[in-house]
Amino acid sequence: MRINPKVAAISVAATMSLAVAACSSGGSSSSTNNAGSGSTASSSSSAKVTLSWWNNATSQPLLGVWQSTIAAFQAAHPNVTIQNVPHQNEFFKSNMNIALRSNTPPDIYQQWGGGDEATQLKTGKLTNLTQSVSSWIGSLGRAAAGWQVNGQQYGVPYDQHLVGFWYRKDLFAKAGITTAPTTIPELESDDAKLKAHGITPMGLGGQAQWPDAFWWEYFAVRECPQSTVTQAMASMNLSASCFSKATTDLTSFMATSPFEPGFNGVAAQSSPASSAGMLANGKVAMELQGDWEPGEAIGDTTNKNVDSMLGWFAFPAIPGGQGPASAVLGGGDGWSCTTGAAEPACAEFLQYIDSTPVQEQLVTKADIGLPANPAAESAITNPAVKAAAQAHDSAAYVASYFDQALPTNPGLALDAAIANFFAGKGNNSAIINSVSPTSGH
Amino acid sequence: MARSAGVVAPPDIASGGVAERAPRQRASWRKRIELTVLLVPPLALFIGFVIVPMLFAVWYSLYNWDGFGPLADFIGLRNYGDVLTGSVFHQALLHNVIIAVLSVVIQLPISIGLAILLNRRMRGRSFLRLAVFTPYVLSEATAAVMWLMLLAHGGPVDALLKSAGLGGLVHFWLASTSLVLYSLFFVITWKFIGFGIVLLLAGLQGIPPELREAAAIDGATPWQVTRRITLPLLGPTIRVWIFLAVIGSLQLFDIVWIMTLGGPANASQTMLTYLYFNGVERTQFGYGATVSVILFIISFLFALAYQRYALRRDTSGAVTRAVG
Numbered sequence: 144m145r146i147n148p149k150v151a152a153i154s155v156a157a158t159m160s161l162a163v164a165a166c167s168s169g170g171s172s173s174s175t176n177n178a179g180s181g182s183t184a185s186s187s188s189s190a191k192v193t194l195s196w197w198n199n200a201t202s203q204p205l206l207g208v209w210q211s212t213i214a215a216f217q218a219a220h221p222n223v224t225i226q227n228v229p230h231q232n233e234f235f236k237s238n239m240n241i242a243l244r245s246n247t248p249p250d251i252y253q254q255w256g257g258g259d260e261a262t263q264l265k266t267g268k269l270t271n272l273t274q275s276v277s278s279w280i281g282s283l284g285r286a287a288a289g290w291q292v293n294g295q296q297y298g299v300p301y302d303q304h305l306v307g308f309w310y311r312k313d314l315f316a317k318a319g320i321t322t323a324p325t326t327i328p329e330l331e332s333d334d335a336k337l338k339a340h341g342i343t344p345m346g347l348g349g350q351a352q353w354p355d356a357f358w359w360e361y362f363a364v365r366e367c368p369q370s371t372v373t374q375a376m377a378s379m380n381l382s383a384s385c386f387s388k389a390t391t392d393l394t395s396f397m398a399t400s401p402f403e404p405g406f407n408g409v410a411a412q413s414s415p416a417s418s419a420g421m422l423a424n425g426k427v428a429m430e431l432q433g434d435w436e437p438g439e440a441i442g443d444t445t446n447k448n449v450d451s452m453l454g455w456f457a458f459p460a461i462p463g464g465q466g467p468a469s470a471v472l473g474g475g476d477g478w479s480c481t482t483g484a485a486e487p488a489c490a491e492f493l494q495y496i497d498s499t500p501v502q503e504q505l506v507t508k509a510d511i512g513l514p515a516n517p518a519a520e521s522a523i524t525n526p527a528v529k530a531a532a533q534a535h536d537s538a539a540y541v542a543s544y545f546d547q548a549l550p551t552n553p554g555l556a557l558d559a560a561i562a563n564f565f566a567g568k569g570n571n572s573a574i575i576n577s578v579s580p581t582s583g584h
Numbered sequence: 585m586a587r588s589a590g591v592v593a594p595p596d597i598a599s600g601g602v603a604e605r606a607p608r609q610r611a612s613w614r615k616r617i618e619l620t621v622l623l624v625p626p627l628a629l630f631i632g633f634v635i636v637p638m639l640f641a642v643w644y645s646l647y648n649w650d651g652f653g654p655l656a657d658f659i660g661l662r663n664y665g666d667v668l669t670g671s672v673f674h675q676a677l678l679h680n681v682i683i684a685v686l687s688v689v690i691q692l693p694i695s696i697g698l699a700i701l702l703n704r705r706m707r708g709r710s711f712l713r714l715a716v717f718t719p720y721v722l723s724e725a726t727a728a729v730m731w732l733m734l735l736a737h738g739g740p741v742d743a744l745l746k747s748a749g750l751g752g753l754v755h756f757w758l759a760s761t762s763l764v765l766y767s768l769f770f771v772i773t774w775k776f777i778g779f780g781i782v783l784l785l786a787g788l789q790g791i792p793p794e795l796r797e798a799a800a801i802d803g804a805t806p807w808q809v810t811r812r813i814t815l816p817l818l819g820p821t822i823r824v825w826i827f828l829a830v831i832g833s834l835q836l837f838d839i840v841w842i843m844t845l846g847g848p849a850n851a852s853q854t855m856l857t858y859l860y861f862n863g864v865e866r867t868q869f870g871y872g873a874t875v876s877v878i879l880f881i882i883s884f885l886f887a888l889a890y891q892r893y894a895l896r897r898d899t900s901g902a903v904t905r906a907v908g
Contacts, residue, residue: 237864244651262867265652350758350845405737407848408759416736552650552866559861566761568849584670584862584871 192485193224194492197239197252199232205509212504216495223488243268243481250484251492254298254477256290257543258376258550263479269297270480275490283497286515289543290477298479299493300515302505305473305535306357306544309422309436309527310429312454314342318428323456327396330459334401337428346418346427347402348411352562354418356546357431359561359574361472362389362396364542365464372466376548379582381575385465390564390571392461397565403427407566415443423449431458433473434512434531455527457534467539474544475515549578556582638880644873651869663874672850673875676858677882679765683854684833686769688826695777695825696818699784700810713785720778728842731771732758735843758844761851768840768852775839776832780825787821788814820898827890834883855879 196213200206206229213225228249230238235253242248243266254260263269273296280287280296290298310323315333318340324330334344348354364372367385375381403409403421410417411432419436420443421427430436437450446452460468478496480489495501502519505511513532514520520536523529535541546554560577563569645664648657667673702713719727734740735757742754757767791814799809815822837856840846846853846861855875863872 240651240867262650262652265650267653350847352845352847403737405756405759407761408737408756408764408844410732414733416733416739552868555861555866562847563849566847566849566851568761568851582866584666584672584868 191222191224192488193226194250194484194489195226195228196492197228197230197235197242197249199230199235199253201229201231205505205511208501208504208509212496212501215501216492219495220488220491223485223492225492239263248481248483251478251480251489254290254479255474255547256298256300256477257474257547258554259547260290260298260479261292262550264292264297268481268483270482270484270486270489272296272299272480272490272493275487276494279494279497282518283515284517285541286475289475289541290479298477299497300475300477301496301502302511302515303473303475303513303535303541304433304435305471305513305531305538305541306361306431306433307458307471307531307534308429308456309432309440310454310456311422311425311427312452314425314428315454318342323454324459326459327392327461331396331399331401334399343403343421343427344429345401345403346409346421346430347406347565348409348418349402349407349562349565350409351411352558353544353546354411354432355562355565356544356558357472358396359389359393359564360542360545361431361458362392362461363466363545364470364472365389365458365461365466365468366392368465369467369470369540369542372542375578376543376545379549379553379578379580381578386575387571390574393564412439413443417443419443422453434528435510437525437528438510438512450525450527453527455530455534469534469537469539471535471538471541472544473535473541474547475513476511477515553578553580553582556584638877641873641876641880644870645877647870649870650867652867659870663871664878666871667874667878672853673855673858675850676846676853676855679852680834680836680854682765683769683772683836684830687772687829687833690769691773691777691780691829692822692825694773695780695784696815696822698777699781699788700814702781703785703788713781716781717778719775720782722775724775724838725842727771727775728839731774731839732843735767735771759848761849764844764848764852768843771839771843772836776829780829783825783828784818784821787818790821791817823894823898827887827895830886830890831883834879834886855882 198209200209209227209229213227217223217225236259239248239252240263242252243263248268254263260269276296276299280299283300286300286303287296290296290300308323314337315321318333318336320333320336324333337344347358363386366388367375367383371383371385375383375386403418403426406418409421412419414420415424418427418430419432419439422430422436423440423444423446432439437453440449440453441447457469457471478493480486480493497516499516499518502514502516503522506514506519506522507524512528513535514522517536520532523532542548546558548554549557556577557574560569560574564571564574644655646658646660647655648659648663649655698716702709702716722730737756737759741757745751745753755763758764795813795817796809799813800806804812835856836854837860840852840854841857841860844852846857856879859872859875859879862868863875
């Protein structure tokens with residue numbers, strides 16, 4: 144699952160987080176290992192090492208997959224002990240950022256790459272994995288690039304995500320929509336058909352802000368050439384005119400009132416009243432969301448077959464847009480090793496997670512969406528997820544969620560500015576100016 | 585508030601006569617040890633967890649710091665300028681003030697009324713007391729998640745209004761920028777009114793019933809008894825309640841963060857949600873520290889002024905020099 148940059152976090156007292164960080168004494172074993180085994184030794188040498196592993200899998204089925212992954216890895220590497228430390232997703236980033244300020248960060252932690260990774264790299268506590276993964280990282284294809292900073296691999300992905308439209312096949316059929324829209328005008332006319340049948344076309348979890356951002360970012364990805372998007376993220380500058388065009392597109396699209404009433408106060412996930420819950424319960428016909436939507440939808444309804452009722456189509460093209468129509472917006476989950484972690488054990492564990500058998504388990508048992516290792520893609524059975532995976536594979540390029548591609552501060556400033564715009568309190572220049580190396584408040 | 589004489593009376597060594605010196609000195613040593621044993625632990629906690637972190641916050645607030653790496657970029661008071669001139673911070677501060685004022689104007693009369701009612705002998709009194717106190721026992725997170733679902737558009741609250749023929753009252757409780765703050769105030773009232781009532785009930789029970797009886801015998805109407813006897817004697821409790829309510833309003837966070845994240849479009853931003861979003865989530869720790877220092881100063885000044893002018897009579901001797 145994607146960690147939400149602005150998920151509803153219950154108050155995290157700083158003292159509590161510091162205590163969490165202080166208790167994470169996982170890295171303690173590394174120095175003895177380095178001294179005992181020398182730089183050329185493999186982790187199969189006799190020196191005992193322990194790796195603490197922070198991830199967000201607090202519940203089944205992912206928790207179970209990680210537990211069996213640990214068991215299998217430890218069986219093959221008897222000198223390595225992996226200490227699984229699951230953290231509530233909502234607190235993960237704040238806890239992790241505090242742990243990175245301590246002297247004993249976890250050895251391995253969940254890493255979403257991009258600008259966040261670059262921000263964390265400033266602590267000097269992230270291991271440069273470029274050398275140790277060079278033999279196999281190529282097998283992941285372009286997925287690995289999202290976890291590079293300045294061409295160096297400071298993290299590796301274990302799954303990939305992309306954003307697209309999840310729709311209710313039954314409601315589309317009811318409105319007489321037989322083929323998925325491929326352009327924005329087609330999408331708008333489908334919205335009109337749905338409304339004519341008394342169906343709210345789209346759900347939007349505006350409370351969380353980042354779902355709003357998906358919309359503006361996709362319009363930008365369709366309006367701007369790839370080089371402009373890449374350049375804008377790197378320079379933290381959205382002054383290129385195509386970004387303003389995205390705001391214009393969004394304005395006219397919103398004028399058709401496609402979203403559920405009161406979307407500004409609707410949560411994105413985790414309850415039947417959320418936008419994902421509305422789709423799951425047939426109260427809206429579609430939602431622009433990540434590939435985790437089917438798994439999320441099942442949790443928000445009593446209808447346990449809801450995932451088979453969902454279809455998928457890509458964000459439509461904009462006539463005259465300069466961006467490739469096949470480009471997708473996405474990201475993924477991965478890992479970083481910290482400098483205190485025993486090597487090569489840490490890198491070997493990451494390699495093991497990305498091996499085909501583990502990746503297939505993640506797909507079949509844990510519904511992770513798209514595996515980082517393309518060899519495991521054949522294990523996907525849900526036709527809608529398959530369609531999403533194909534769109535991902537054939538995409539001209541994968542644009543990272545802007546709030547993830549940018550460093551943390553401008554990324555969240557952009558989300559907030561877009562959300563204000565959705566709430567009718569913003570404008571184009573506020574969105575464009577929200578992003579800068581010193582994003583203001 | 586009870587006067588704690590032992591704390592303020594200074595040990596008097598110099599005035600003791602020769603004959604008395606030995607026992608007086610022993611007593612004064614005992615007092616010193618007592619004071620040390622009793623005061624050092626709380627003082628250490630207070631210094632360690634209040635004073636020191638506050639000084640750190642002041643230090644951080646002078647830097648442009650993202651929380652990673654050393655404090656290198658000293659920018660003086662620029663963060664303070666940015667916070668104090670920021671329109672979103674102004675909004676947040678205004679929202680805190682609105683909640684504080686509404687608490688005193690709306691919650692207080694309701695609390696007093698209910699407390700007086702629940703202080704009477706009647707059937708089911710214990711149950712009713714329990715019922716009004718129950719929301720306070722729930723954690724703020726639980727209450728927030730519950731109301732988030734209840735107030736969802738087309739949710740149970742809307743359905744209830746519609747079924748009662750009040751469909752015209754249905755609004756976007758949490759999605760409307762002009763309404764969201766008041767929806768949150770309603771939830772806050774629901775959550776905390778039980779605490780106020782219990783506090784006031786305790787105050788009411790400290791009022792001797794003879795006074796009311798005497799007044800009634802002298803021909804006072806129930807309203808006159810309440811107005812002239814009960815309310816004045818409840819004064820100290822009411823003043824403490826106002827103090828807690830205002831400080832609580834200034835530090836409002838959990839319910840707001842869970843229900844609205846300060847949105848939509850900052851319409852329910854409070855100083856603390858502003859601090860959390862801009863300081864912690866956006867990893868601008870220098871800036872966040874600045875907001876916390878400003879919040880501290882506002883709370884501190886209010887507390888000081890309130891102690892000095894409103895609570896003075898109630899606490900005279902304990903925190904002020906002049907007694908009586």
